[in-house]
Amino acid sequence: xxxxxxxxxxxxxxxxxxxxxxxxxATLQRLLGVxxxxxxxxxxxxxxxxxxxxxxVVLQLGGWDAxxxxxxxxxxxxxxxxxxxxVVMLAVLVYSIGQRITDYxxxxxxxxxxxxxxxxxxxxxxxxxTGDLFNLFVAFEIMLGASYVLITRRTTATRVRAGMTxxxxxxxxxxxxxxxxxxxxxxxxxxxxxxxxxKVEALPVGVQSAMALxxxxxxxxxxxxxxxxxxxxxxxxxxPAPVTAVFAGLLTKVGVYALIRTQTLVFDHGESWTLxxxxxVITMIIGALGAIAQNxxxxxxxxxxxxxxxxxxxxxxxxDVTGLAGAILYVVHHIxxxxxxxxxxxxxxxxxGTVALRGMGGLAKLYPxxxxxxxxxxxNLAGIPPFSGFVAKLALLEAGAEVGTxxxxxxxxxxxxxSFLTLYAMAKVWVFAFWGKSKPPHPDPDPTDELIIGTGSTxxxxxxxxxxxxxFGVLIAVFAGPLSEISTRAATDLLxxxxxxxxxxxxxxx
Amino acid sequence: MSEGPPRSQPSGEKKRRTSLWEEWDTPQEHWLLVGSHxxxxxxxxxxEVAARIIFPTVLVLSLYLLFAGHNRSGGGFxxxxxxxxxFVVRYLAGGPMEVRAAVGLRPPVIIGAGLxxxxxxxxxxxxxxxxxxxxxxxxxxxxVLGDVxxxxxxxxxxxxxxxxxxxxxxxxxxxxxxIEEQSPxxxxxxxx
Numbered sequence: 001x002x003x004x005x006x007x008x009x010x011x012x013x014x015x016x017x018x019x020x021x022x023x024x025x026a027t028l029q030r031l032l033g034v035x036x037x038x039x040x041x042x043x044x045x046x047x048x049x050x051x052x053x054x055x056x057v058v059l060q061l062g063g064w065d066a067x068x069x070x071x072x073x074x075x076x077x078x079x080x081x082x083x084x085x086x087v088v089m090l091a092v093l094v095y096s097i098g099q100r101i102t103d104y105x106x107x108x109x110x111x112x113x114x115x116x117x118x119x120x121x122x123x124x125x126x127x128x129x130t131g132d133l134f135n136l137f138v139a140f141e142i143m144l145g146a147s148y149v150l151i152t153r154r155t156t157a158t159r160v161r162a163g164m165t166x167x168x169x170x171x172x173x174x175x176x177x178x179x180x181x182x183x184x185x186x187x188x189x190x191x192x193x194x195x196x197x198x199k200v201e202a203l204p205v206g207v208q209s210a211m212a213l214x215x216x217x218x219x220x221x222x223x224x225x226x227x228x229x230x231x232x233x234x235x236x237x238x239x240p241a242p243v244t245a246v247f248a249g250l251l252t253k254v255g256v257y258a259l260i261r262t263q264t265l266v267f268d269h270g271e272s273w274t275l276x277x278x279x280x281v282i283t284m285i286i287g288a289l290g291a292i293a294q295n296x297x298x299x300x301x302x303x304x305x306x307x308x309x310x311x312x313x314x315x316x317x318x319x320d321v322t323g324l325a326g327a328i329l330y331v332v333h334h335i336x337x338x339x340x341x342x343x344x345x346x347x348x349x350x351x352x353g354t355v356a357l358r359g360m361g362g363l364a365k366l367y368p369x370x371x372x373x374x375x376x377x378x379x380n381l382a383g384i385p386p387f388s389g390f391v392a393k394l395a396l397l398e399a400g401a402e403v404g405t406x407x408x409x410x411x412x413x414x415x416x417x418x419s420f421l422t423l424y425a426m427a428k429v430w431v432f433a434f435w436g437k438s439k440p441p442h443p444d445p446d447p448t449d450e451l452i453i454g455t456g457s458t459x460x461x462x463x464x465x466x467x468x469x470x471x472f473g474v475l476i477a478v479f480a481g482p483l484s485e486i487s488t489r490a491a492t493d494l495l496x497x498x499x500x501x502x503x504x505x506x507x508x509x510x
Numbered sequence: 511m512s513e514g515p516p517r518s519q520p521s522g523e524k525k526r527r528t529s530l531w532e533e534w535d536t537p538q539e540h541w542l543l544v545g546s547h548x549x550x551x552x553x554x555x556x557x558e559v560a561a562r563i564i565f566p567t568v569l570v571l572s573l574y575l576l577f578a579g580h581n582r583s584g585g586g587f588x589x590x591x592x593x594x595x596x597f598v599v600r601y602l603a604g605g606p607m608e609v610r611a612a613v614g615l616r617p618p619v620i621i622g623a624g625l626x627x628x629x630x631x632x633x634x635x636x637x638x639x640x641x642x643x644x645x646x647x648x649x650x651x652x653x654v655l656g657d658v659x660x661x662x663x664x665x666x667x668x669x670x671x672x673x674x675x676x677x678x679x680x681x682x683x684x685x686x687x688x689i690e691e692q693s694p695x696x697x698x699x700x701x702x
Contacts, residue, residue: 002641003642006642010629014625014626014630014633017623017625017628017629018622018626020621020623020625021626023619023622060641061641062641062643062645063640063641070643
């Protein structure tokens, strides 16, 4: 059983290698990607079941024991998030395959897209599974390395320039990350998360705060927390739709996961955390206001993404079981719904030829199926019952009221307000794009790049991949009961930390 | 990394060598890389000869680094980088066609093969019931080399070596293509 923990990382990497070797065989390449992500999702289910039944599944790589060697840990939180991420990556891959077949024909193979997508998958799995800080850094680098290629490949000079913002900001945050690791190692002599959790408490308060703050800045940049979010709305919308979908769905949420993991396991705050509550409030409000001001559909969705990161920070900042469980539930909900919305936006722009809301109109009459595909995740994101967004938001609001400090009430109020602002932004999209007079599609301004828009063609594969993701988002609401139970158990684990430490370091550590 | 099958001489050059006497000291192998620059750049004889001499030496050094890596300084990564430098020298001397002539495989295939080999080495211990990345070693005495320890992580290093060589070749191919487009090209002299 423990061996299985390494597979979600090694399988995609191996497949990436094979995918490069098979560069000329398009069908095999596609099949390989689909099989690997399916296998990873199955592995995640197995690991989740095992972690839920008998505690974290731990693997010490190379037979070197915990504080020295590389540790992989699958506990409830990491297995759950990995499951959702792999399902989303699979759906986006299928969408992408559909788009590539429509645009370039069945025989198109690629030595960049498929391998890099698989490497991205390996990085995401590794970020969830790793048990030490340095390998978390490595996982982020693997993800980012692949994402640099995916965001800038086959595109125009202006878009490469937009991609440079992303690259430079990511490199800066990586630099801070490695500095932070050096600081942690100098202060404690270990980078193993479980080992750190015991040792950090012995440090002077100043050193502890410095470390915690650096982690917030590093993971704040990765997860687009206001005021460190500035890079996101400028860079994400420039990539092709499926790439944006997977970035928006996963990469920021991996940052949130890293924040949750380090701030619960390594640092013990004990009570709700005012600083992070403030950050969550401004993230929610500024993101939502930014979204309302946009005319570009993808930029609007990007600002909403920033805004909803605030909800997860809110849950973490409350620092009790209900709050954390809400945050976990929110991550699960948001990964799915945000990826879905970007895929739908991809479908829409192929018919309109533009991302400008003022350039669209009357789509509800022309493409009722796509209108429905947009409406469900849009209402879901805004938190309208009976969708998963409602369940997750309700959990967070309850937690806010439970904590009951002034700041918690302020943040709860901000969360409710943001929910309305989100609904307003979505209504704006609906009014501009789906109602009104229909307009002729805009011609493609630059046929050489991969952002082929205005072709008017959406293949059945693309639509069904999007529909599958919409259905998956609805299923999250259907299984909200067991899901919230499992996230409550995961949150209890996080705040306790005992089982994780025992599983990694062995009995004598406790 | 071999030269591949000997390439046929361009027919124009052959016609010029009329007498057998003039041919006796013509090297059988290609002495100066690819016959001529088809892209019409100016050639540097000194650089080409130096590249020809340096190339095999650097490759041998890179192999030494690869095998020495487990216990001493070196390893797949540095070995691969050094080998990559050998290809960079050939690229500088002879342009992109030169690198293509030196390596028969397309760079992505080399990268893929290296990555697959490395990951497979990491996965292999699972079949013996050990954790992934566990390494094992065999000691033996060989006639010439004496006592040799072969560590299973050598295969991982080989994978990394291939990967890095592939990446360098790919960089030359992709980034180099941009340089060639942008650099001013001297007009080709009329032949004949």
